[in-house]
Amino acid sequence: MRKRLGFSITTVLVVLVLGAQSSWAGPFPGEAISDEAGWGCTADGSRVGWTLLASPQAGWPYSPLVKQSRGVITNWNVRVGPGLAPLAQQLGVFRAVNGGAEYTKVAEGAVETFSEGTEAFATRIPVQAGDFVGLHGPLETFVCGGQEGATSAMFEGGIALGETKAFKSESEVRSPVSAVVQLDADGDGNGDASQDGCPESAHFQTACPFVALDIGDVTVKRRAILIAVGVNTTMSVEAAGEVCWWWPRRPKAGDAKSSTKRSRCQQARVGLRTPSAQTIGAKAPATLRVPLPLTVQRRLERLAPRGGLWARIDVRGTNLVPYTGTHELMVKLPGRAQPQKPR
Numbered sequence: 306m307r308k309r310l311g312f313s314i315t316t317v318l319v320v321l322v323l324g325a326q327s328s329w330a331g332p333f334p335g336e337a338i339s340d341e342a343g344w345g346c347t348a349d350g351s352r353v354g355w356t357l358l359a360s361p362q363a364g365w366p367y368s369p370l371v372k373q374s375r376g377v378i379t380n381w382n383v384r385v386g387p388g389l390a391p392l393a394q395q396l397g398v399f400r401a402v403n404g405g406a407e408y409t410k411v412a413e414g415a416v417e418t419f420s421e422g423t424e425a426f427a428t429r430i431p432v433q434a435g436d437f438v439g440l441h442g443p444l445e446t447f448v449c450g451g452q453e454g455a456t457s458a459m460f461e462g463g464i465a466l467g468e469t470k471a472f473k474s475e476s477e478v479r480s481p482v483s484a485v486v487q488l489d490a491d492g493d494g495n496g497d498a499s500q501d502g503c504p505e506s507a508h509f510q511t512a513c514p515f516v517a518l519d520i521g522d523v524t525v526k527r528r529a530i531l532i533a534v535g536v537n538t539t540m541s542v543e544a545a546g547e548v549c550w551w552w553p554r555r556p557k558a559g560d561a562k563s564s565t566k567r568s569r570c571q572q573a574r575v576g577l578r579t580p581s582a583q584t585i586g587a588k589a590p591a592t593l594r595v596p597l598p599l600t601v602q603r604r605l606e607r608l609a610p611r612g613g614l615w616a617r618i619d620v621r622g623t624n625l626v627p628y629t630g631t632h633e634l635m636v637k638l639p640g641r642a643q644p645q646k647p648r
């Protein structure tokens with residue numbers, strides 16, 4: 306009777322359960338994950354119709370510009386001194402063009418009303434390093450006056466989103482607007498420190514899903530090893546490994562006993578690999594087919610069923626973050642030699 310070759314392996318040795326690695330590098334050296342743009346001075350007056358930018362000052366080591374690329378303004382504030390009436394104010398983000406002679410309004414926040422002691426307002430505005438924050442009030446714009454030696458870029462009037470205007474230089478004033486800017490490493494428009502649960506990947510804003518592989522039945526067929534795989538989140542899975550053996554030889558006279566302790570890969574090392582990676586989801590487990598090369602099949606045909614070879618196979622999953630997890634299997638390949646009939 307011919308021995309059935311297809312059967313389930315009941316013993317699967319899990320050598321290494323899982324390792325997750327990410328290619329995300331995080332902030333560049335010296336780049337803060339969260340920083341502030343604007344001077345943060347306290348408003349002591351207001352001007353009708355002004356748009357006033359938080360401009361850098363020559364000779365000042367501090368820069369009021371946005372320092373992060375890619376960054377996101379996560380909240381903004383106007384510090385208002387005592388005795389001033391509450392005023393509606395709007396944050397604008399400006400980019401210098403034409404060598405700094407003009408500014409384009411590239412983004413704006415919602416109109417918010419500020420009075421003494423007002424809390425910061427949350428927002429979500431993507432920005433770049435070098436952007437200016439500015440302030441405009443539909444009626445009047447808060448300013449910090451009496452700023453000795455300061456000059457700030459000012460435009461008389463409101464500016465629509467996308468408009469470019471020539472500003473003039475206004476002496477001894479600064480804008481009281483300030484904005485918290487967080488790094489946005491993956492560029493998904495969410496600040497890494499407080500708005501993005503997965504700063505490693507633009508695909509996720511909630512916590513990054515780690516790679517979990519669930520290895521099911523491992524079945525050895527005549528021409529292939531079948532590995533059932535389930536996953537926790539959409540990922541690309543593949544399997545690769547090897548089968549090794551040595552050829553038996555008769556010991557020669559004078560062989561040291563230790564000479565028989567040869568590496569099992571000394572004579573033959575045959576690679577195994579799924580033909581291509583397969584993308585699967587959490588609700589759709591798959592079966593990976595790892596073909597057995599002819600050399601392995603022929604070798605197994607010469608080995609008794611109790612003998613056989615071991616295949617070491619890494620099942621590797623890479624999700625969208627991307628994180629990679631590896632699950633190492635040792636799969637017993639029984640010998641396929643026909644038992645010899647007694648004479």
Ligand SMILES: [Ca+2]
Nearest residue numbers: 503506507509
């Ligand atoms: Ca993200």
